[in-house]
Amino acid sequence: METDSDSDGSHVSATPPRDSNPPSPPSLLKLPRRTLCNSSKSKVRVKPSSRSESEKTTKPTPSQPDPPPPNPTPLQTLPFQIRRPFTQNFSTSVTDSLETVPAGFFSKHASFSKIHKTSLNFENDQSLPPPSNPETSEIKSDVVKVKKQINLVSVDVPLPPVKLRKSSGEGNFVRLNLTRGKRKFVNKGTRTKNSYASSCGRKSYRRSKSKLNKKEQKNLSGEEEDLVIEAAQQNQKKRKLASDLVDEAVKAVKNEASDENLVSLLKLVYGYDSFRDGQLEAIKMVLEGKSTMLVLPTGAGKSLCYQIPAMVLPGLTLVVSPLVALMIDQLRQLPPVVRGGLLSSGQKPEEVTETLRLLQEGVIKVLFVSPERFLNAEFLSIFSATLSISVIVVDEAHCISECEHVNRSHNFRPSYMRLRASLLRARLNVECILAMTATATVTTLHDVLSALEIPASNLIQKAILRDNLQLSVSLSGNNRQNERSAKVNQFFSLHGSSKYYYILQISVSLVPMMSFRAMLINFHPFETDLISRYLCDNNISAKSYHSGIPAKDRSHVQDLFCSNKIRVVVVTVAFGMGLDKRDVGAVIHYSMPESLEEYVQEIGRAGRDGRLSYCHLFFDDITYFRLRSLMHSDGVDEYAINKFLCQVFSNGKNSCRKIYSLVKESASRKFDMKEEVMLTLLTRLELGEVQYLRLLPQLNATCTLNFHKTTPTLLADKDSVVSAILKKSEIKQGQYVFDIPTVANSIGATATDVSNRLLNLKLMGEITYELKDPAYCYTIVELPSEFCTLSAHLTKWLSEVEICKVTKLDTMFNAAVFAVNMCEKAHGCCGSQHTPCLQKKILDYFKGDGDCNVPDKIGQSSPFLRADIKVFLQSNSHTKFTPRAVARIMHGIASPAYPSTTWSKTHFCAFEPLAVFVYCVGKIYANRLPSRNGSSKDRALEFCWEECALAA
Numbered sequence: 001m002e003t004d005s006d007s008d009g010s011h012v013s014a015t016p017p018r019d020s021n022p023p024s025p026p027s028l029l030k031l032p033r034r035t036l037c038n039s040s041k042s043k044v045r046v047k048p049s050s051r052s053e054s055e056k057t058t059k060p061t062p063s064q065p066d067p068p069p070p071n072p073t074p075l076q077t078l079p080f081q082i083r084r085p086f087t088q089n090f091s092t093s094v095t096d097s098l099e100t101v102p103a104g105f106f107s108k109h110a111s112f113s114k115i116h117k118t119s120l121n122f123e124n125d126q127s128l129p130p131p132s133n134p135e136t137s138e139i140k141s142d143v144v145k146v147k148k149q150i151n152l153v154s155v156d157v158p159l160p161p162v163k164l165r166k167s168s169g170e171g172n173f174v175r176l177n178l179t180r181g182k183r184k185f186v187n188k189g190t191r192t193k194n195s196y197a198s199s200c201g202r203k204s205y206r207r208s209k210s211k212l213n214k215k216e217q218k219n220l221s222g223e224e225e226d227l228v229i230e231a232a233q234q235n236q237k238k239r240k241l242a243s244d245l246v247d248e249a250v251k252a253v254k255n256e257a258s259d260e261n262l263v264s265l266l267k268l269v270y271g272y273d274s275f276r277d278g279q280l281e282a283i284k285m286v287l288e289g290k291s292t293m294l295v296l297p298t299g300a301g302k303s304l305c306y307q308i309p310a311m312v313l314p315g316l317t318l319v320v321s322p323l324v325a326l327m328i329d330q331l332r333q334l335p336p337v338v339r340g341g342l343l344s345s346g347q348k349p350e351e352v353t354e355t356l357r358l359l360q361e362g363v364i365k366v367l368f369v370s371p372e373r374f375l376n377a378e379f380l381s382i383f384s385a386t387l388s389i390s391v392i393v394v395d396e397a398h399c400i401s402e403c404e405h406v407n408r409s410h411n412f413r414p415s416y417m418r419l420r421a422s423l424l425r426a427r428l429n430v431e432c433i434l435a436m437t438a439t440a441t442v443t444t445l446h447d448v449l450s451a452l453e454i455p456a457s458n459l460i461q462k463a464i465l466r467d468n469l470q471l472s473v474s475l476s477g478n479n480r481q482n483e484r485s486a487k488v489n490q491f492f493s494l495h496g497s498s499k500y501y502y503i504l505q506i507s508v509s510l511v512p513m514m515s516f517r518a519m520l521i522n523f524h525p526f527e528t529d530l531i532s533r534y535l536c537d538n539n540i541s542a543k544s545y546h547s548g549i550p551a552k553d554r555s556h557v558q559d560l561f562c563s564n565k566i567r568v569v570v571v572t573v574a575f576g577m578g579l580d581k582r583d584v585g586a587v588i589h590y591s592m593p594e595s596l597e598e599y600v601q602e603i604g605r606a607g608r609d610g611r612l613s614y615c616h617l618f619f620d621d622i623t624y625f626r627l628r629s630l631m632h633s634d635g636v637d638e639y640a641i642n643k644f645l646c647q648v649f650s651n652g653k654n655s656c657r658k659i660y661s662l663v664k665e666s667a668s669r670k671f672d673m674k675e676e677v678m679l680t681l682l683t684r685l686e687l688g689e690v691q692y693l694r695l696l697p698q699l700n701a702t703c704t705l706n707f708h709k710t711t712p713t714l715l716a717d718k719d720s721v722v723s724a725i726l727k728k729s730e731i732k733q734g735q736y737v738f739d740i741p742t743v744a745n746s747i748g749a750t751a752t753d754v755s756n757r758l759l760n761l762k763l764m765g766e767i768t769y770e771l772k773d774p775a776y777c778y779t780i781v782e783l784p785s786e787f788c789t790l791s792a793h794l795t796k797w798l799s800e801v802e803i804c805k806v807t808k809l810d811t812m813f814n815a816a817v818f819a820v821n822m823c824e825k826a827h828g829c830c831g832s833q834h835t836p837c838l839q840k841k842i843l844d845y846f847k848g849d850g851d852c853n854v855p856d857k858i859g860q861s862s863p864f865l866r867a868d869i870k871v872f873l874q875s876n877s878h879t880k881f882t883p884r885a886v887a888r889i890m891h892g893i894a895s896p897a898y899p900s901t902t903w904s905k906t907h908f909c910a911f912e913p914l915a916v917f918v919y920c921v922g923k924i925y926a927n928r929l930p931s932r933n934g935s936s937k938d939r940a941l942e943f944c945w946e947e948c949a950l951a952a
């Protein structure tokens with residue numbers, strides 16, 4: 001995808017732009033320690049108090065520096081080249097430091113000099129605009145110093161001062177949205193230190209009368225009281241002036257979106273001196289109303305490209321984002337002059353109502369929503385009436401591409417398929433679309449451009465990788481668990497001993513299974529816990545983060561990591577997509593990611609402050625083969641799709657306005673299909689070449705109801721919904737049990753109407769009820785003429801997506817194998833360091849030149865396979881399987897119809913990748929039938945399906 005033609009990693013400039021005139025290294029060693037830390041966060045890092053609770057509890061960890069490791073490991077044996085901190089000791093000799101920096105560091109890595117220049121800049125505050133008028137310049141510098149303020153001031157709707165002060169507690173959140181139970185999302189550190197109010201005379205304001213407790217108030221002398229009031233008034237004045245300055249800068253950009261005006265606005269609002277590569281171009285395009293595709297590396301500052309237009313454009317900026325955590329993070333990053341809000345399914349109805357009210361009033365300028373929102377008719381209707389949208393931003397736009405669709409772990413999203421320009425224009429009446437991503441191959445780019453109807457000439461694409469990421473890779477042997485843990489420990493021992501606070505993120509992409517069976521029994525990513533415990537035992541404060549941990553605790557871990565209270569977070573892919581923590585010093589992949597896209601995204605968490613950072617990848621072929629099997633685990637066969645279609649369109653004749661539901665859990669078991677796969681199919685049936693159906697918001701289909709005040713019949717006389725309920729209910733143990741879509745259909749209402757009526761009756765004390773059975777809902781638009789062609793078509797489409805995923809995995813594996821086995825160890829590659837060659841592989845892949853030969857081992861069939869399958873089928877003769885089901889079970893992969901709880905006892909070990917295995921199983925099945933002509937793979941499978949169909 002990436003256009004950079006030069007394969008030499010050194011050219012991959014990009015981000016973050018740092019200063020070009022670095023001081024010479026030796027003199028840097030004389031710099032006082034604090035000059036080398038480019039943020040106040042750095043100071044926190046060295047504080048003993050910032051150590052984690054876990055560290056405190058596991059070992060009596062010293063508040064003094066860590067002791068040196070007993071036997072320092074020679075650096076050459078590590079998978080990393082260790083940079084000893086430049087901050088360690090002012091008397092450290094130049095040779096000492098040189099000995100510990102990475103090979104070729106001074107000569108090759110511009111980052112080195114840039115890092116220090118950045119620090120110097122910070123110290124000298126050269127970024128501040130030159131003062132002109134003493135009063136305004138004071139305010140400017142206040143604003144400039146604060147890079148990440150919270151959202152207190154709205155350009156369009158300036159709030160009265162007292163309110164501003166109050167809302168500082170909420171950061172960027174629209175208060176009602178996120179206050180209750182969601183305090184964890186508020187970055188307290190940022191708030192108190194960098195709030196807009198604080199930037200405008202925080203100390204005096206803190207002493208304001210309203211903030212003092214009664215005792216303090218009593219003790220205030222009249223003179224002091226006057227001082228307090230005066231300080232508060234001054235503070236208000238300053239804030240007003242700051243806000244006026246921003247207003248002026250915004251007006252200037254509205255008049256003329258020149259480079260100069262935009263840079264002034266940037267400086268004023270963010271405190272940055274200049275735009276990074278691609279930013280200015282993108283902002284100007286959006287301001288001109290041109291749909292744009294922006295491909296910038298992770299951490300390059302894509303968010304700014306919609307934030308600045310949001311200040312200038314009259315309407316709303318609607319940002320479609322895949323994860324709530326990401327939305328919250330982005331909301332926090334909004335500058336104070338832009339009020340933001342979000343709508344998510346986890347919100348309470350009153351919070352949603354309040355957000356909608358603020359939207360209608362034009363207070364919210366940037367609204368974050370998930371792609372699922374576009375299914376909600378109520379949501380779409382608010383835009384058709386009064387509210388105008390200036391621009392729709394599709395973040396992580398690569399998710400639109402079909403290749404990304406089937407279960408690409410964290411960013412699997414059939415709903416992204418709904419993001420089509422035609423649909424957005426028709427429903428939201430918006431012209432300008434900004435699509436943003438850090439990772440897109442040529443195919444993905446093409447998919448996104450065509451789905452969002454963005455002209456190819458409006459593509460802004462810069463380097464794929466930042467040049468401050470040092471990439472290394474190592475292949476683990478059989479004893480990979482111990483090997484990896486030891487290496488991670490070595491890494492920390494060295495960094496611990498050098499007193500330099502270093503944060504390491506270990507990304508366990510797919511949880512490497514401890515054993516074949518462990519994965520089958522429990523897909524819970526327990527390995528993260530093991531690793532974090534291991535690190536804690538070795539005096540490294542660490543916590544694990546995975547989907548098995550409750551959301552509250554996960555958020556706590558993220559907060560601990562982001563506030564530098566722990567050094568390491570051991571995570572699965574559930575963590576940190578889009579996490580903008582500037583000082584992550586390293587990302588270690590404990591096992592291989594599933595694609596180069598994921599690799600690039602995940603290493604993109606490192607070095608966002610521009611400092612040289614380490615990205616190490618451990619890989620081994622056992623994990624690779626397991627991953628490869630899992631790639632096929634979502635696969636569905638034509639037979640199952642056919643059955644699925646029969647159910648979806650059953651009784652569909654002449655009933656286009658009827659609401660149908662498909663209860664997720666039971667359907668998933670019945671068709672042996674994951675819920676996400678069913679949703680993918682339904683979405684395809686809606687958005688494919690022919691629109692067969694229209695998806696409606698999901699609901700809980702079954703209602704169990706009790707009447708309390710009025711008798712059911714009396715109530716039914718007055719209420720048509722109750723009357724329909726009585727007709728369509730079954731009475732079980734005195735309770736009325738009914739299907740909401742059925743009741744809605746019987747009175748020609750929508751399911752939402754029925755749900756709302758139920759809620760009202762409940763509030764009136766007439767009824768109580770419980771809802772269950774989450775279901776997909778839809779109406780049928782057109783019945784397929786016949787199911788066979790359609791199921792063949794859908795099967796082909798799904799298998800193409802499956803192949804696409806496998807190809808991505810193969811490419812990732814090949815890149816790692818190349819680095820370890822085939823790299824000539826020249827041009828900067830040596831030992832496990834492979835920055836240039838991995839960069840080249842990544843660039844080639846994104847440009848579309850990547851090779852992906854399937855490794856030899858795939859396709860070799862185990863000689864025991866036939867015997868194993870025979871034994872398996874004989875011992876389970878009472879059960880009917882499809883070949884895919886047999887293959888999954890023998891691979892240890894659970895599926896909805898064959899859960900691990902029942903099938904984990906099967907001690908077969910399939911060495912073949914699942915696709916090969918399915919084929920072989922199909923053949924073996926086929927041989928059990930009377931022989932027919934043609935023994936091709938398709939024929940064999942066909943026999944097999946016939947057999948299964950007969951059995952079904």
Ligand SMILES: Nc1ncnc2c1ncn2[C@@H]1O[C@H](COP(=O)(O)OP(=O)(O)OP(=O)(O)O)[C@@H](O)[C@H]1O
Nearest residue numbers: 272274275276298299300301302303304438578580
């Ligand atoms: N012109 C600039 N100068 C200096 N820093 C900047 C500039 N623009 C953005 N930044 C900072 O860069 C950091 C990363 O920005 P942002 O989160 O927008 O990156 P991103 O491209 O969206 O990354 P990702 O793809 O990983 O989400 C932020 O802390 C932001 O404040």
